[in-house]
Amino acid sequence: METINRKELKELQLKLAKRQLKHAYENAPYYHDRFKKAGIKPDDIKDWNDWEKKVPITLKNDLRDYREKTNDPFYGVLALPWEKVRDIYISTGTTGRSTYWAFSKEDWKWIYELTLRTVWSMYQLRPGDMFLGNAGRFHGGFEVMRGPDSLMDIGITVLWNDVLPLPMFMDKMIQYCQDFKGKIKAIYFPAFLSWAFMGYMNSKGLDPIEDLGFNNMIGGWAGGALTTATRDMLKDVFGFKAILNMSCLGDTMVPLIGCLDGQGLRTHVWEDIHLVEHVDMKTGEPIEPDEVGDWVITPLHNHAVPHIRWRMEDYTKMDFETCDCGTTHLSITILGRESDRITIKDKIILPQMVEEVLYKIPEIGPGGAMACQVVKTAPEKQDNLIIRTGYIQDKVKDQVAFKEKVRAKVQESLAVPVSDVELLTPEEVAQAGSVGWKIARIQKRY
């Protein structure tokens, strides 16, 4: 399946997508209403053209509206009776009220499949390897990706630790690392945990590479964009062999799977498990892979919650070329969240674009850039960009001159007017990583 030719893959996807559409139409009240309003029945969808032209795209707000109307905590997407629902998770709720993910026994079968393929093919873990799984039930990521017990099926031992950034769990992580030094091949290391762990190690005077044998581990990342700055910083501090994406996104639980052969720069999606469409942000029409657009997900096996054409509200690019790792499944680049965009005059700026410029400035580096923010001064458009960034205090003698240097550099690189640069104190930088599950990239001032 991992090397299936794309023509066969498309045929398989169409068959599964039609099955999911029928399931959603018959059993999920929201989708039933939605398709009825659009005037379609499952049998009307015969080929990809029908799918793209007739099946409506769903946005998060559509479900919120449905919930307002009906008070259904499942937003009208639960498609099974309770006796078929094995368990329920709640999302991190980064963009509003948390939503529920429900899973049936059949759903878990596919999560197992997905997890096993991922750790075997992408992370290249083998029998006898150890995985330090810092998992918690309050977020999707590794907890859902692994599927209980599935790693055991390929002989990988999981060391369980809680993901909470509290001293108690940090100490356990340190003990694990010391006792199994050189044996642990990969670690689930989501954003806020890595940030907190760095601070904790510093306060204890420990070095992750010397004292804990982090050198050459694979880090599984979640909870925010895996930018170049983040990757470089973590590689530098922890000596990781690679930092790979290991997160599940949004209500469709689509996993982003970093590829070891692609040095973490390539992120795959298993397309026989999730149908991915790449569309224009405004029209919803299909676009070319290297154009910037949104991605639309239809999970092809979801049983309890069968989402159909869910628009992720991210800026993305696609690549359908076969990867060095051998997989024919797509690679995706996520440029940023639509909700994080700032429009300067008519140009869209995303915080990641700012970060990419900042981290190359020696006085800022990856550590300072990782905490950077852009300031939003109006709901729609604004005339100037204001940025906030961390920096290395020892390297800056004259703050005024330094701010001007940064301002000019960002203005030149992004070709938009930059009116101000605000420097974050080390305390503010530390706080940025320790509050909540993700680092806030936008500061609102209106």
Ligand SMILES: [Zn+2]
């Ligand atoms: Zn690959």
